[in-house]
Amino acid sequence: MINVDPRSSTPIYEQIINEVKTSILKGMLVPGDKLPSVRQLSKNLIVNPNTVSKAYMELERQKVIQTLKGRGTYVSMDYNPTKEATKINIMKNNLKNIVVEAHYIGIGKQELIGIIETIYNEIGGSHSC
Amino acid sequence: MINVDPRSSTPIYEQIINEVKTSILKGMLVPGDKLPSVRQLSKNLIVNPNTVSKAYMELERQKVIQTLKGRGTYVSMDYNPTKEATKINIMKNNLKNIVVEAHYIGIGKQELIGIIETIYNEIGGSHSC
Amino acid sequence: MINVDPRSSTPIYEQIINEVKTSILKGMLVPGDKLPSVRQLSKNLIVNPNTVSKAYMELERQKVIQTLKGRGTYVSMDYNPTKEATKINIMKNNLKNIVVEAHYIGIGKQELIGIIETIYNEIGGSHSC
Amino acid sequence: MINVDPRSSTPIYEQIINEVKTSILKGMLVPGDKLPSVRQLSKNLIVNPNTVSKAYMELERQKVIQTLKGRGTYVSMDYNPTKEATKINIMKNNLKNIVVEAHYIGIGKQELIGIIETIYNEIGGSHSC
DNA sequence: GTGGTCTAGACCACA
């Protein structure tokens, strides 16, 4: 189930992107599954159709989903990660910032790694892969 | 040395905040050290003085630095982390997003933890903590 | 053999048009040949019959094919090209855009002409024109 | 000078993208140049700011331009083409379709190559590279 | 029905 928080500072369309990606990762959505239509999801989330559309377009650009004209949007059958240097660098930088933030909150290395383990457990817990 | 990338999508003032915090963490700046003046730093980074000012104000709000009227800005002598629940939750959420992103780039759990180890090594290499 | 890619951004009916034209050009379909029925082709391609119908209607409008009532659809016996200014201009414009795109991909003039030569070879390989 | 035709079937935002790319190619815009602001260009072209914004965002995604937050949009200093297989294939396909179209208009190989030569002359005529 | 494009107009963050 996709959920967004309109009060969050992260844009709604980004939240949708994250939700879809997470759902796929958790196995709640599997390759070939049909996503809710732009109109339907926008009604569910009480957001503008354009906002959902923007999220779907970005997901398609990343090859996470595919849209079949006039037929709807589907989870890609053939997604395969490409270790792009640029993306990895951005991720490393974000991670570096989190490490720094964590320290200023009072969270050290072991505790941080513990949190990550927890996150992976949450993701991996619900499906068989 | 503080550095910013005007092309990045993260606001410059946030980059400055991160840079200062990282410098302190690395031991390049120690409690009591004087920071460059707003005017000076803005000239070095070729950014608007208001941008530097905004960063300094936020750092002061977080008690990372202190401004002594007419005498300049200094790294706080007495920073001590408070494990605020809100901040921790935000951090966990950011971390969750990074985990998801990492997966879509093709980076798994062990590799991610490896990257974190590296980051801690980079930070910890130059001081005693 | 006619083939379409539902994921492509070019409409399926246009893909069908292109495929038919290419087949004729390659000599795989010759004037007088019978095309598969709308129903048959739609089943083969797994697309909506309306989509095939739309493609056939456009091909007929362009006089590339002819429909004989109750007897099926055939490749025209008497197609002869007319150098319409409008069509030529559209084509030149498309070509200009391709030249620009090619440059941004890193493909220069000679390489582009080389690709065109290849395309003509592929087409011309199987018939006498 | 950027120009669009609202009656064209190609989306306005794509026309803007093409125009900017062509302008750079012709040397009318050089790396480092500031592009008109979203609002300004939208006023000039009499289109909605969102439409211009969409074009600029796509151009930035392609690294043709860069936006500096709060300061405007600039032609990239460091664009360098990457011969991406996917993009090359798309281009080849478009080219193949044009070749077929050309044939049905009555334009053959030599004539087509002649048109391409003309296009390159138009582009290359106004700058020194 | 589906998604894609566009407009008009608003609000916000950043510099």
Add this chain to the structure above:
DNA sequence: GTGGTCTAGACCACT
């Protein structure tokens, strides 16, 4: 000043 996000509502092409 700049661009980024979002809404409301319209129109169109494709299936």
